[in-house]
Every structure is written in C-alpha cells, then in structure tokens.
Amino acid sequence: MRIEIHENGLPAAARDVRERVFIEEQGFQNELDEIDDTAVHILLYDGDRAVATCRIFPGEEKGTYLLGRLAVRREYRGKGIGSQMIRAAEDYVRAAGGETLCLHSQCRASGFYSRNGYTEYGEIGDEEGCPHIWMRKSLLRKG
Numbered sequence: 001m002r003i004e005i006h007e008n009g010l011p012a013a014a015r016d017v018r019e020r021v022f023i024e025e026q027g028f029q030n031e032l033d034e035i036d037d038t039a040v041h042i043l044l045y046d047g048d049r050a051v052a053t054c055r056i057f058p059g060e061e062k063g064t065y066l067l068g069r070l071a072v073r074r075e076y077r078g079k080g081i082g083s084q085m086i087r088a089a090e091d092y093v094r095a096a097g098g099e100t101l102c103l104h105s106q107c108r109a110s111g112f113y114s115r116n117g118y119t120e121y122g123e124i125g126d127e128e129g130c131p132h133i134w135m136r137k138s139l140l141r142k143g
Contacts, residue, residue: 001044001045001046001051001081001084002044002045003042003043003044003045003084003088004042004043005040005041005042005043005092006040006041006042006043009036009037009041010032010037010039010041011043013043013045013050013053014041014050014053015032017050017051017052017053017071017072017073018031018032018069018071019031020073020074021071021072021073021074022071025074026130027128028127028128028130031069035055035057035068039055039056039068040055040092041053041054041055042054042055042056042085042089044081044084044085044088046076051072051073051076051081052070052071052072052073052076052081052082052085053069053070053071053085054067054069054070054071054085054089055067055068056068056089056093056101058098059100059102061100063097063098063099063100064098064099064100064101064102065093065096065098065100065101065102066102066103066104067086067089067101067102067103068103068104070082070085070086070103072085082112083115083116086116090137090139093139094139098139099138099139099140100136100137100138101137101139102135102136103135103136104127104132104133104135105118105132105133105134105135106131106132107124107130107131107132108131110133110135113135117137118136119135119136120133120134120135121135121136122134
C-alpha cells in the first residue's frame with residue numbers, strides 16, 4: 001500500500017473512488033464541486049488500484065483545515081485504511097502549520113471519527129437527506 005498526495009486538482013483515481021462510494025453506493029448527487037479544484041487530494045493505492053481517498057483544504061479560521069470526502073472502496077473497509085487516511089491528512093496539515101482539523105461527518109460515521117480522536121460540536125445538519133455533524137481534533141502535540 002502506498003499513499004500519494006496531489007496538490008493540483010482532482011485526480012481521476014480519486015474521482016472514481018468517490019463516485020463508487022458516494023454516488024453509486026450511497027446515492028449522493030452533489031459529490032463533485034469547485035473545492036476539488038484547489039483542495040489537496042490524498043490517495044491510497046493497493047498496487048496500481050486506488051482504494052481510498054480524501055481531500056483537505058484550509059478553513060476560514062487561521063490554523064484550521066477541513067477534511068472531506070473520505071471514501072474507502074467497500075472491499076477494503078474494516079482493515080484500518082480509513083484511519084490510515086486520517087493520519088496522512090493530519091500529518092499533511094501539521095506540516096502545513098495547521099493546528100485543527102475539522103470535518104462534517106455523516107452521523108452514521110461519527111463513531112469512526114470519535115475513535116480517531118475527533119469530537120462533535122454544533123448542531124446536526126442535513127446534506128442531501130443524510131444527517132451530518134461537525135467534528136474536530138486539535139493537532140497540537142501535547143507535552
């Protein structure tokens with residue numbers, strides 16, 4: 001398994017993983033957006049096959065970044081790959097000088113993010129009929 005980081009636009013492999021997971025499996029329609037043009041995209045490959053992706057981009061507050069569109073192909077779930085993607089995103093944000101990583105989790109996935117150190121905040125919102133909750137994690141090293 002290897003990780004690649006892409007800083008100039010949405011790679012075709014990331015688009016493919018996201019379309020399979022979010023559009024075909026979960027029924028979302030508004031999966032691709034203008035943020036894809038400027039976000040950093042992280043891909044995890046098994047050989048030549050992209051099996052997971054996510055994107056990160058600066059938030060409105062200084063030192064804050066947003067993690068989004070974390071997707072893992074169905075047959076690769078339950079193997080720690082999602083957590084590996086989160087760690088790669090956190091490492092990238094730390095290296096860029098970021099202090100906090102936020103995300104808008106599907107409520108059904110919030111337990112996964114909690115296990116990776118994220119805490120919920122704010123109100124539950126709706127995205128295309130799916131409840132979402134904001135979550136965040138401080139990336140400042142303690143001690």
